[in-house]
Amino acid sequence: MVTQSEGPVLFGSPYQADCPARRILDRIGDRWTVLVVGVLADGEARFSQLSRRIEGVSKKMLTQTLRGLERDGLVRRTVYPEVPVRVVYALTDAGRTLCEPLRALQEWAIAHLGDVAASQEVYDRAN
Amino acid sequence: MVTQSEGPVLFGSPYQADCPARRILDRIGDRWTVLVVGVLADGEARFSQLSRRIEGVSKKMLTQTLRGLERDGLVRRTVYPEVPVRVVYALTDAGRTLCEPLRALQEWAIAHLGDVAASQEVYDRAN
DNA sequence: CCGGATCCCCTAGGATACTG
DNA sequence: CAGTATCCTAGGGGATCCGG
Numbered sequence: 001m002v003t004q005s006e007g008p009v010l011f012g013s014p015y016q017a018d019c020p021a022r023r024i025l026d027r028i029g030d031r032w033t034v035l036v037v038g039v040l041a042d043g044e045a046r047f048s049q050l051s052r053r054i055e056g057v058s059k060k061m062l063t064q065t066l067r068g069l070e071r072d073g074l075v076r077r078t079v080y081p082e083v084p085v086r087v088v089y090a091l092t093d094a095g096r097t098l099c100e101p102l103r104a105l106q107e108w109a110i111a112h113l114g115d116v117a118a119s120q121e122v123y124d125r126a127n
Numbered sequence: 128m129v130t131q132s133e134g135p136v137l138f139g140s141p142y143q144a145d146c147p148a149r150r151i152l153d154r155i156g157d158r159w160t161v162l163v164v165g166v167l168a169d170g171e172a173r174f175s176q177l178s179r180r181i182e183g184v185s186k187k188m189l190t191q192t193l194r195g196l197e198r199d200g201l202v203r204r205t206v207y208p209e210v211p212v213r214v215v216y217a218l219t220d221a222g223r224t225l226c227e228p229l230r231a232l233q234e235w236a237i238a239h240l241g242d243v244a245a246s247q248e249v250y251d252r253a254n
Numbered sequence: 255c256c257g258g259a260t261c262c263c264c265t266a267g268g269a270t271a272c273t274g
Numbered sequence: 275c276a277g278t279a280t281c282c283t284a285g286g287g288g289a290t291c292c293g294g
Contacts, residue, residue: 073246
C-alpha cells in the first residue's frame with residue numbers, strides 16, 4: 001500500500017511555490033487558526049467569546065488569526081452597528097469543510113495519544 | 128448540523144493539560160514533522176535522502192524532528208554499523224496510521240486552494 | 255465591546271564548523 | 275555519511291495603551 005508512482009502523491013517537493021502541502025501547512029501550522037476553527041465549528045461566536053474559550057490567546061493573535069481566516073474566505077465577519085458594536089464570527093461553507101479533516105486529526109490524537117505517551121516514557125528512560 | 132451537545136466537542140477547551148487538541152497541535156503544528164512523515168510514507172529513507180527531498184530543512188531541524196518522531200514511536204531509526212555508518216528511518220505501524228488524516232488534509236488543500244486564493248485576491252482588492 | 259498601534263523580549267531555527 | 279556544538283539574528287507574539 002505504501003507504493004506510489006506518479007501524480008501528486010504524498011507531499012511532493014515541499015518547496016514548489018504551488019505545492020499544496022506548503023500552503024496548507026502555512027495555514028494550519030499555526031495553532032490559533034486550528035483552535036479558532038474548532039470553536040467556530042460549534043457555531044458562531046463573538047470576539048470576546050472566542051477570547052474566553054481559547055484560553056491563552058492574546059487579542060493581537062486572535063485578531064490576526066481571524067483576519068487571516070476571513071481573507072481566506074473560511075470565516076465570515078459580521079458587524080452589527082449597535083450601541084456598543086457587536087461583531088459575530090462564523091465559519092463559511094468553505095470553512096466548514098475544513099472541520100472534517102481536522103476532526104480526523106483529532107480522532108487520531110485521541111486514539112493514539114496513549115501509545116505516544118507510553119513510547120515517550122520508554123524512550124526517556126533509555127536516555 | 129452545526130449543533131453540538133456533549134462529548135469531546137471538536138477542540139474543547141484548548142488549555143486543559145490532557146486536551147488532545149493541544150498534543151496533536153504540538154506535533155503536527157510543526158511543518159517539518161508533517162513533511163518528514165509525508166516523505167516516509169513512500170518508504171524508508173536515509174538521513175541524506177530526507178535532507179534532499181525536503182528542500183530547505185537544516186540538519187539541525189531534521190535531526191530534531193526525527194528524534195521527536197522516534198520518541199513518539201512514530202518513526203523507527205535503524206543504524207547499520209558499516210564502514211560509513213548507514214542510518215535508515217521508517218514509519219512504524221503507528222506512524223503509518225497518521226498518514227491517513229494527513230492525506231485528508233492534503234486533499235482538502237488541493238480541493239480548496241483555488242477558492243482560498245480567489246478569496247484572498249478579492250479581500251486584498253477591497254483593502 | 256472590538257480591535258488598532260507600539261514597544262520589546264525571547265527563542266525557534268538557520269549557518270557554519272567540527273567529530274566519529 | 276550522520277550527526278553534534280556554537281553562534282547569532284529575524285520576527286512571532288505578549289503586554290499595554292488608545293480610539294471608535
